[in-house]
Amino acid sequence: MKFFEAIGFTIKGWFAVFIEFNRLCLETAYWIILGPFKGKPINSQAVYSQMVFMGVQSILIVFFVTFFTGVVLAMQSAHQLKQMGGTIYVASLVTISICRELGPVLTALVIAGRIGAAITAEIGSMKVNEQIEALDTMAISPVRYLVVPKLLSLFWMLPCLTVIGDVAGFAGGYVIGVYNLHINRGLYIQTAFKFLTLKDIYTGLSKPFVFAIIITMVGAYQGLKTKGGAVGVGHATTVSVVTSFILIILADAVVTGAFYFVGY
Numbered sequence: 001m002k003f004f005e006a007i008g009f010t011i012k013g014w015f016a017v018f019i020e021f022n023r024l025c026l027e028t029a030y031w032i033i034l035g036p037f038k039g040k041p042i043n044s045q046a047v048y049s050q051m052v053f054m055g056v057q058s059i060l061i062v063f064f065v066t067f068f069t070g071v072v073l074a075m076q077s078a079h080q081l082k083q084m085g086g087t088i089y090v091a092s093l094v095t096i097s098i099c100r101e102l103g104p105v106l107t108a109l110v111i112a113g114r115i116g117a118a119i120t121a122e123i124g125s126m127k128v129n130e131q132i133e134a135l136d137t138m139a140i141s142p143v144r145y146l147v148v149p150k151l152l153s154l155f156w157m158l159p160c161l162t163v164i165g166d167v168a169g170f171a172g173g174y175v176i177g178v179y180n181l182h183i184n185r186g187l188y189i190q191t192a193f194k195f196l197t198l199k200d201i202y203t204g205l206s207k208p209f210v211f212a213i214i215i216t217m218v219g220a221y222q223g224l225k226t227k228g229g230a231v232g233v234g235h236a237t238t239v240s241v242v243t244s245f246i247l248i249i250l251a252d253a254v255v256t257g258a259f260y261f262v263g264y
Contacts, residue, residue, distance in 0.1 A: 020221070020225075021217070021221050024143065024147075024217065024220065024221050024224070025217055027141075027143045028143055028147050028148060028151060028217070028220075031141065031143055031144040031148050032148055032151070032152070035144060035148070040141075040144060042144075042148055042149065042152065043145075043149055046149035047149045047152050047153050050149050050150055050152075050153035050154075051153045051156065051157050053115075053118075053153075054111070054115050054150075054153050054154050054157050054158075055153070055156075055157030055160060055161060058110070058111060058114060058115070058157075058161055059161065059164060061110055061114065062107050062110055062111075062161050062164055062165050062168070063164060063165070063168045064168075065106055065107075065110050065165070066098070066102070066103060066106055066107065066164075066165035066166070066168040066169040066172070067168040067169065067171060067172040068172060069098070069102055069106060069169055069172065070094055070098060070168065070169035070170060070171065070172025070173040070174075070176075071172040071173070071175060071176055072172075073093070073094050073097060073098075073102070073169075073172075073173065074090050074094050074172065074173040074175075074176035074177055074181075075176055075180075077090050077093050077094070078090050078176070078177075078180075078181055081093070087181055087183065088183060088187065088188075088191050089191065090173065090176070090177050090181065090183075091173065091174075091177055091183070091188045091189075091191040091192035092191055092192060092194060092195045092196070094169065094170065094172075094173030094177075094192070095170055095173065095192040095193065095196055096195060096196055096200055098165075098166050098169035098170060098173075099166055099196060099200050099201060099204045100200050100203060100204050100256075101204070101252070101256070102169060103162055103165045103166040103169055103204060104162050104165075104204050104205075104207040104208055104211065104252070105207070105248065105249070105252050106165065107158070107161050107162045107165040107208070108158065108162075108207070108208065108211035108212075108215065108248050109245060109248060111154070111158060111161065111211075111215060112211075112214075112215045112241060112244040112245060112248060113241055115154060115215060115219070116215045116216075116218065116219040116240050116241055116244045117219070117237050117240060117241050118219075119150055119215075119216065119219030119220055119223060119240075120219045120220075120222045120223040120226070120233075120236050120237045120240040120241075121223070121233060121237050122146075122223065123142075123146055123147075123219070123220060123223025123224055123226070124222070124223040124226030124232070124233040124236045124237065125226075125233055126146075126223075127223060127224060127225075127226045127227070128226055128227065128228070128229050128230075128232060128233060132224065142224070143220075146220070147216070147217075147220040150216050150219075150220065151212070151213065151216040151217070151220075154212040154215060154216050155209060155212045155213065155216075157212075158208040158209070158211060158212040158215075159205055159208040159209060159212075161208075162204070162205065162207075162208045163205070166204070170192065173192070174188060174189075174192075199259065203255070203256070203259045203260075206255065206259075207251070207252060207255050210251050210255060211248050211251065211252075214244060214247045214248055214251060215244050215248075218240055218243050218244045218247065219240050219244070222236040222237070222239055222240040222243070223236060223240070
């Protein structure tokens with residue numbers, strides 16, 4: 001009997017989390033869309049500062065992660081393709097893999113670990129220090145003041161970082177293909193883009209918009225629900241990052257399926 005009670009309480013808890021999370025998403029959408037018409041404009045200065053923090057300061061780590069992913073992908077695939085006399089197709093394999101999947105997903109995972117944790121830690125610290133309640137006392141919506149600028153910033157910066165990651169991954173494959181496999185430079189570039197279709201490009205570039213919403217809203221939700229002092233902030237940050245990772249992979253599967261199966 002206790003076993004079924006535990007299952008019931010677990011399901012009830014997850015349902016409550018789902019309702020609260022959706023309420024937060026709807027409130028955020030409300031302040032973005034209708035807020036300016038209610039005399040509550042978005043703080044552009046906060047958006048710009050967040051864009052610098054989330055985007056500009058993340059370029060280096062995104063570049064190195066995707067660059068060496070391209071290097072490893074080229075090295076791993078070259079051995080198998082060489083046995084079939086298709087070494088030149090390393091270029092196509094690296095380019096298509098990076099553009100379709102690895103570029104958007106790896107960039108999102110890196111940003112979830114860096115930015116998602118920072119969002120939760122910032123809002124969570126304000127929560128345990130009762131600064132969120134202070135905003136409510138001053139009739140300032142915490143969602144409008146804290147969540148909206150972060151969501152808008154990451155919504156625009158994550159696709160830009162993804163493009164940088166795609167270019168870095170291509171550069172990593174280029175280094176191995178030209179300087180290790182001794183493929184002609186022009187031939188490598190021609191083959192790299194020969195089989196790359198427009199559908200591959202816009203599929204890869206549509207995913208970051210979904211990932212940005214996931215990272216920001218999960219981080220904000222966990223931050224606003226933080227309790228228990230410094231220990232609670234650490235726990236909320238861990239849960240935020242892990243949840244973001246799982247949802248990013250699930251969203252990637254859904255978006256990929258929508259483009260490559262539903263569309264046919």
